[in-house]
Amino acid sequence: MKPYTDDELTKKLEALKEPFQPTEGQKRTMHQSVFHGESVQYRYRKFHWKPAIISLLLLVSIAFTVTILIGKPNSLSSGFFAKDVTASWEGTIMKQQDSFEVTNYYIAFDGKTMYIQNNFMGDSFMGTEQSESEIRAASENYQAKLAKMKLQEGDYKHYTVKKRKDLYTITVPGENNFSYTLEKTAPRQYVGEDGIRYSVNNYID
C-alpha cells in the first residue's frame, strides 16, 4: 500500500476545516452572547457521571494495587515482595541476649514446629529472705507482666518466616495465631518488635 505524501495529506487536512464551521444561526447566537451579554452559558458545565465513576474506580484500583504490592511500611511481611525463608530457619535457636523484666527466651525452630521457652527466674523462685506474702505478690506481678508479653511459651506448628529487607516476620496460624517481627541488626543478631534482643546459633537468610 502506497503511503500518502505530505502534500496530499496537507490538502486533505486543509479541507477538513470546512465541515466544522458554525452555521449563520450559531454565529449570530454567539455574537449576541458575547457582545450583548445574552445568555452566556459557558460557566455552566454539565456533570458527567460516567467519567467520574471510571476515574473513581481507577483510583481505587490503583490504591488497592499499591497497598497489596507494598504493604504497610512497618509491617513489610504482608507485602507482596516478602520472601518466604521458613526453610532456612530450620534448626535455628534464638537466645535472648539481655535480661528483660520477666523473660529469658529460647526460641527453637525444628521441623514444622516453633518452640518458645521462657527460662526467666524471678524473685518468686529465688529462695530469698522474702516473706511468703512478698513472694506471692512478686509472683502475681510476674504473671501479670508475663501475660502482656507478645511471645508466650508453647509449641507452635506450621509457622512461616517471611523476609523483606532486614525485617523477618514469624507468623503462626490457627487458634493461637500471632505474628512477631524481628529486625536483623547484625549477621547473628536480631531485635524483636518488643525491643528484646536475640542472638542466633547460625547464619540464616
Added chain:
Amino acid sequence: MSAEQWFEDYASAVYSYIFMQVRNRHTAEELTQETFVKVVEKAHQFDGRAAVKTWIFRIAYTTILNHFRKKHPLTHFFDKDFHVFGSHPSSEETAELNAQETEFYEALHCLNKSQKQVILLRHIQGFSTKDTAEILGSSEGKVKMSLKRALDAFKKELEKGGMSHETLYRR
C-alpha cells in the same frame, strides 16, 4: 479594528478549531463565546507583536486546555483520550463529512493531544510554524519535530483504517 470585527473575521475558525477537539457543538459554542468574551476583556492588552488571529487562537487554546483540565483531569494528565470516553465520532460530528473525511477525522483523534494540536493549527487552520509555536507556547524547533512525528503517526493511523494513496484519489 474592533473586537466585533475580530469576531466577524475569526469566530468561524475558532469555532471549528474548538469543535474538532471538544467534539460537541454545544460545548464548542460555549467555549467560542468564552474565548471572545476574553478577547473583548483583554483587547486593550493586545500589543500587536503577533497577528490578531494568532493572539485570539492563543486565548482559544488556553480556554480549551482549562476546559479539559476541569472536565477530564485524568485524561488531560496522561495527554491521551482514553477510548472509554468514546473514540468514534458522533453523528453530530460526521453529519457533514464524507467517508474519507470521516477516516481522516477518526485518525486525527487517535493521536495524542500534542500531536493533534500541531496538525490542527499547522495544517487544518493554516498557521505558520512560528505562529503555531506562539499559540502553543512552545519553540519553533519543537513544533517542527512534533509535526513530523504527528504526520508519521497520522499516516500510520490512516493505514490501519485501510486508507491508501489509491483510496485518496478514488473520490
